[in-house]
Amino acid sequence: MNIHAIKAIYRFEMARTGRTIFQSIVSPVLSTSLYFIVFGAAIGSRISEVDGVSYGAFIVPGLIMLSLLTQSVSNASFGIYFPRFTGTIYEVLSAPVSYLEIVIAYVGAAATKAIIVGLIILATAGLFVPLEIQHPAWMMLFLVLTAITFSLLGFILGIWADNFEKLQFVPLLIITPLAFLGGSFYSISMLPPFWQTVTLFNPVVYLISGFRWSFYGQADVGVEVSLAMTFVFLFACLAVIAWIFKTGYRLKA
Amino acid sequence: MAPILSISGLSKTYDTGFQALKSVSLDIEKGEVFALLGPNGAGKTTLISIICGIVNGTGGSVTVDGHDIVRDFRAARSLIGLVPQELTTDAFETVWATVSFSRGLFGKPKAPAIVEKVLRDLSLWDKKDSKLMTLSGGMKRRVLIAKALAHEPRVLFLDEPTAGVDVELRRDMWRVIRELRDTGVTIILTTHYIEEAEEMADRVGVINKGEIVLVENKAELMRKLGRKQLTLHLADPLDAIPGALAAHNLELSGDGSELVYTYDTQGERTGITALLQDLNTAGIRFRDLQTRQSSLEEIFVNLVRTPS
Ligand SMILES: Nc1ncnc2c1ncn2[C@@H]1O[C@H](COP(=O)(O)OP(=O)(O)OP(=O)(O)O)[C@@H](O)[C@H]1O
Numbered sequence A: 001m002n003i004h005a006i007k008a009i010y011r012f013e014m015a016r017t018g019r020t021i022f023q024s025i026v027s028p029v030l031s032t033s034l035y036f037i038v039f040g041a042a043i044g045s046r047i048s049e050v051d052g053v054s055y056g057a058f059i060v061p062g063l064i065m066l067s068l069l070t071q072s073v074s075n076a077s078f079g080i081y082f083p084r085f086t087g088t089i090y091e092v093l094s095a096p097v098s099y100l101e102i103v104i105a106y107v108g109a110a111a112t113k114a115i116i117v118g119l120i121i122l123a124t125a126g127l128f129v130p131l132e133i134q135h136p137a138w139m140m141l142f143l144v145l146t147a148i149t150f151s152l153l154g155f156i157l158g159i160w161a162d163n164f165e166k167l168q169f170v171p172l173l174i175i176t177p178l179a180f181l182g183g184s185f186y187s188i189s190m191l192p193p194f195w196q197t198v199t200l201f202n203p204v205v206y207l208i209s210g211f212r213w214s215f216y217g218q219a220d221v222g223v224e225v226s227l228a229m230t231f232v233f234l235f236a237c238l239a240v241i242a243w244i245f246k247t248g249y250r251l252k253a
Numbered sequence B: 001m002a003p004i005l006s007i008s009g010l011s012k013t014y015d016t017g018f019q020a021l022k023s024v025s026l027d028i029e030k031g032e033v034f035a036l037l038g039p040n041g042a043g044k045t046t047l048i049s050i051i052c053g054i055v056n057g058t059g060g061s062v063t064v065d066g067h068d069i070v071r072d073f074r075a076a077r078s079l080i081g082l083v084p085q086e087l088t089t090d091a092f093e094t095v096w097a098t099v100s101f102s103r104g105l106f107g108k109p110k111a112p113a114i115v116e117k118v119l120r121d122l123s124l125w126d127k128k129d130s131k132l133m134t135l136s137g138g139m140k141r142r143v144l145i146a147k148a149l150a151h152e153p154r155v156l157f158l159d160e161p162t163a164g165v166d167v168e169l170r171r172d173m174w175r176v177i178r179e180l181r182d183t184g185v186t187i188i189l190t191t192h193y194i195e196e197a198e199e200m201a202d203r204v205g206v207i208n209k210g211e212i213v214l215v216e217n218k219a220e221l222m223r224k225l226g227r228k229q230l231t232l233h234l235a236d237p238l239d240a241i242p243g244a245l246a247a248h249n250l251e252l253s254g255d256g257s258e259l260v261y262t263y264d265t266q267g268e269r270t271g272i273t274a275l276l277q278d279l280n281t282a283g284i285r286f287r288d289l290q291t292r293q294s295s296l297e298e299i300f301v302n303l304v305r306t307p308s
């Protein structure tokens, strides 16, 4: 293992984040607060309770997931796209680092940042609604696994994208709808039966469901199923990345 | 002694179907300075990129100090430093940070003293806290060299290190390259400035259309392929070359005061003796004479124009 290289890339990526620390933290905190005002206060006053949890508290896990997904994807995709775009990727490609090390460093940094943002949002949510976390260890596990999985997805996106439009559009066109339709703001059981079935094809449902379970002990799908599905997505992403590096797709001519 | 870099049958066909390298074989000796010359698009950067792991070769193999660049990439790449042709830097990083980053990337522990030495050698020390985007092009080029040297490579590739660099800076770089060679680093550079190859290289390779056309010791090359010119300054100007001298390969200068004789140092005989005799017989007297050897540049242009 080239530990020095992993550290170098990881630090480089975290320093890049550090330079934009203000945007990195302020924007998620602001948008979360807005969600609370709109969904929690305005709509929540009419819904009152979902599965015995106040609506304001009910949406907390979904909101955290929403930010976690978008942050993971955008951090990781930008992290690898930018050196490709500027050409500085040459140095990483010419260094004695294995593909695995490259992925650990880039994805690790992206996931770290996303997790930090997730925890900040959790803290922000605590200002609006009383929080209870029944299974903190599970919560962290879902947080970490989701951040890693979607950072891997972002990494793939950052390698696939050949312009800035694609880099921004995919999260907007795919991730956001999946997250919104994945039960961030409602319980799947509130949907008509047909849509409940459709929803089961949305990977984000499992993440949010499992995550919510770790807070309130209730879930749309069993927590084991959530965990298993999370690993399925994780390994699917790893498989794609392994293929990318094996063929040099978009990295090497 | 085993070569430090051994390239055999290396070929590259890009996805576009363009064949940029056609079975290139080349050995580089430990500690030499090798200049790779060739016109735009000859395949110089492609060759270097494959060796450094940036481009995948489509055939053949390369070893660095015995390590295969694919199977044993870690060992091979640890030995190599690369200064790319394009000026690519992270705009927001400082000089110090980016050079330290390179060292870490190549698996070396932090060593501020080494980074400091590299920066001082390249006259970058007073810029160490500057952001890269505030540097001039020549300074960025130095930063790229510093990055390549930060992990103390044994083999250094310089892809047009002095492109767009002023004369003073160029001499500076030559000095750095010489110092590196003195510490035993093997250097492979590409350049369009023949002057540079002539000044720096121990050996010269010429690549054209993806094929190595020639590899030769520099002095040997200049001696073998060099054409010499003998210029005779005449005592009395001529209107035309006299018929008695038509057999010789002569040119008359515009004002008729100089006769220029071009000959090949490689030839069996230079023909100078016969020429002088004929001049004597024809009664042409001259005040002075001088000989001139063609530069590497002229040799190079000749080679590329008529590929062997
Ligand atoms: N990624 C690529 N895809 C397709 N063709 C390429 C690619 N990169 C280079 N080529 C082609 O391969 C040939 C060799 O290019 P290369 O960059 O190796 O030349 P070079 O000798 O370094 O030239 P220069 O002196 O201009 O730097 C050129 O014809 C170029 O157009």
Ligand SMILES: [Mg+2]
Residues within 6 Å of the ligand: B044, B045, B046, B085, B159
């Ligand atoms: Mg080139």
